[in-house]
Amino acid sequence: MKPSGAEDQHAVTAQNPDPPQIPRWGKDTDQSREIGTSRSDASIYTDPATLALERDRMFRRTWLVADRVEAVPNPGDFLVWERLGQSVVIARQDDGSLFAFHNVCRHRGSRIVSEGGHCEARRLTCPFHGFTYDLEGNVVDVPERDTFDPAHLEGLRARGVAIDTWQGWIWLNFDPENAESLPEYLGSLAAEMGWYGMDEWKFYGGNTWVAEANWKVVLEGFLEAWHTPTTHKKTVRGGFDVARSSFATLDRHSMMVVPITANDIDSAPKPVEHRAVADCQYLVFPNTFVNMFPDLGNMISVFPIDENRSFAQGWVVARREAPEGVDYETYDSNMRRSLGLTDRIMAEDLGIAAEIGAVRDSFAAEGNIYNSLECRITAFHREIEKYLR
Ligand code: FES
Numbered sequence: 409m410k411p412s413g414a415e416d417q418h419a420v421t422a423q424n425p426d427p428p429q430i431p432r433w434g435k436d437t438d439q440s441r442e443i444g445t446s447r448s449d450a451s452i453y454t455d456p457a458t459l460a461l462e463r464d465r466m467f468r469r470t471w472l473v474a475d476r477v478e479a480v481p482n483p484g485d486f487l488v489w490e491r492l493g494q495s496v497v498i499a500r501q502d503d504g505s506l507f508a509f510h511n512v513c514r515h516r517g518s519r520i521v522s523e524g525g526h527c528e529a530r531r532l533t534c535p536f537h538g539f540t541y542d543l544e545g546n547v548v549d550v551p552e553r554d555t556f557d558p559a560h561l562e563g564l565r566a567r568g569v570a571i572d573t574w575q576g577w578i579w580l581n582f583d584p585e586n587a588e589s590l591p592e593y594l595g596s597l598a599a600e601m602g603w604y605g606m607d608e609w610k611f612y613g614g615n616t617w618v619a620e621a622n623w624k625v626v627l628e629g630f631l632e633a634w635h636t637p638t639t640h641k642k643t644v645r646g647g648f649d650v651a652r653s654s655f656a657t658l659d660r661h662s663m664m665v666v667p668i669t670a671n672d673i674d675s676a677p678k679p680v681e682h683r684a685v686a687d688c689q690y691l692v693f694p695n696t697f698v699n700m701f702p703d704l705g706n707m708i709s710v711f712p713i714d715e716n717r718s719f720a721q722g723w724v725v726a727r728r729e730a731p732e733g734v735d736y737e738t739y740d741s742n743m744r745r746s747l748g749l750t751d752r753i754m755a756e757d758l759g760i761a762a763e764i765g766a767v768r769d770s771f772a773a774e775g776n777i778y779n780s781l782e783c784r785i786t787a788f789h790r791e792i793e794k795y796l797r
Pocket residue numbers: 513514515516517518534535536537538539
């Protein structure tokens with residue numbers, strides 16, 4: 409079953425028939441009018457000082473998606489995660505838990521390791537003078553120890569970063585002393601997205617991209633679907649009934665339900681279990697977009713490189729069982745092919761982001777206007793403001 413004209417699109421319905429606890433599709437639930445329309449000033453996309461505030465007051469205090477848990481599968485595996493000017497070691501411990509710490513030597517500030525890998529000895533040694541760290545970031549060996557003031561070495565460990573996992577993703581928070589727990593941070597989004605059970609899904613792969621535009625320009629391209637028939641006319645085209653989307657904020661996060669033409673949402677049992685029949689798109693504030701089909705999930709996190717460039721990383725996951733009536737091999741190869749489709753769609757989105765970036769310095773680039781179909785961008789800006797002021 410495929411939406412008309414939407415090659416490779418996944419329009420199957422999920423097999424979980426339970427009605428939603430909170431209906432999210434339909435006129436009664438749509439919040440677009442409540443959220444409203446807005447304008448923005450161009451400086452929010454171009455001002456280095458705004459980016460510095462976003463980094464220090466927002467990214468530093470929010471939970472961020474770092475990678476899939478599959479990136480560090482075994483005890484002794486570690487990865488070096490580098491975004492936002494930070495370098496973090498994420499390491500799998502012998503008991504299966506994860507630890508994260510700043511990849512910055514406490515002696516004279518060298519990066520401790522330059523790339524991830526597997527560490528049989530469970531020890532990481534700084535390349536400068538050889539301070540050695542265990543995989544929890546504790547300093548366990550100091551060369552020429554008796555030449556140091558013992559007080560300087562007492563309890564010395566790499567600075568910690570809060571880490572947790574949810575739905576098969578690794579999350580970090582750079583404010584371990586004050587951070588609320590990840591479930592608290594996710595709030596009502598956790599129950600909404602938890603329905604999919606993505607921690608049980610298969611990881612199909614992913615990709616990374618560099619975009620020639622401010623990180624918000626890239627992310628905002630994912631917060632509305634009405635550019636689909638124009639921007640994505642060569643890929644997804646007419647598979648969605650974007651004009652009948654429903655919008656909602658979920659605490660600081662947001663979502664929209666976009667009906668898939670081939671699934672005929674009007675004949676679904678009431679109340680409609682939107683996740684079983686529609687394309688549900690989520691913003692995990694501040695910088696992660698999640699596009700959920702009933703059987704396929706696509707997550708993309710966008711980080712600033714500087715005010716004019718951004719870095720995006722994407723992951724594709726899918727249910728392990730084929731839907732009823734579809735043999736597994738066909739299903740599995742469709743899911744594999746979806747990686748290529750994601751790349752083609754992303755190229756279209758990043759092409760538009762680059763068109764916006766190309767005229768960022770124009771005298772005419774004064775700011776934007778956002779309609780009710782773009783209400784999630786309005787809500788997004790309001791949430792950012794709360795952190796920046
Ligand atoms: S800077 Fe790491 S051992 Fe000196």
